[in-house]
Amino acid sequence: MSIIDDIDRRLLTELQRDADLPLEELGNRVGLSRNACWRRVKALQAAGVIRARVALLDPARIGLGLEVFIQIKATRHDAEWLEKFARATRAIPEITGTYRMTGDLDYLIRARVADMADYDRLYQTLIARVPMGDVSxxxxxxxxxDTTELPLHRAGSS
Structure with missing residues (x-):
């Protein structure tokens, strides 16, 4: 499924806002019967367009009120270091995103922690697993x- 149409875009928009919508309601919102809606959603899932349906939590209400962006300059630029770094960041639950970047820094990490002491614990864990150059x-x-909703007004257009 390389091209999505207007109905797919409307379905995806509604699902991004509330993945718990009953199929009947979802179908009503996009102008499809319940069965047609179900088939479209299943096709979008099979094609990998819909990767997962998740619950979004309020970080502050679960004790993770501090969000931090960690900028890293690597000490090395080889496949072995990158694999070690990727493995380490994937294994640390507080890290919610890791990105290889262009520009002055090499990697950007997004993490959620309780407070500064919790951040320091995360920092110590990370540097113990992987040698790094400059970390800020x-x-x-x-x-x-802060949204997980992707803009779909032009998605899938050719």
Missing amino acids: ASFVMEEIK
């Missing part, structure tokens, strides 16, 4: 926009 952190003071 920026702490989120105010979350202005």
Whole structure:
């Protein structure tokens, strides 16, 4: 499934906002019968367009109120180091995203922790697993926009 149509876009928009919508309601919102809606959703899942259906939690309410972005300059740029780094970041649950970047820094990590002491524990864990060059952190003071919803107004168009 390389091209999605208007109905797929509307389905995906609704599911991004509320993946718990009953098929009947979802179908009503996009102009499909329950069965047609089910078939479309199953096709989008089979094609890998829908990767998962998850619950989004409020980090502050579960004791993870501090979000941190960690900027890293690597000491080495070889496959062995990258594999070790990738394995380490995937194994640390507080790390919610790891990205290889262009520009002045090599990697950007997004993490959720309880407080500064918890961040220090995360930092110590990370540097014990992988040798790194320069490591700096920026702490989120105010979350202005944070969404998992992807813009679909042009998605799948040819």
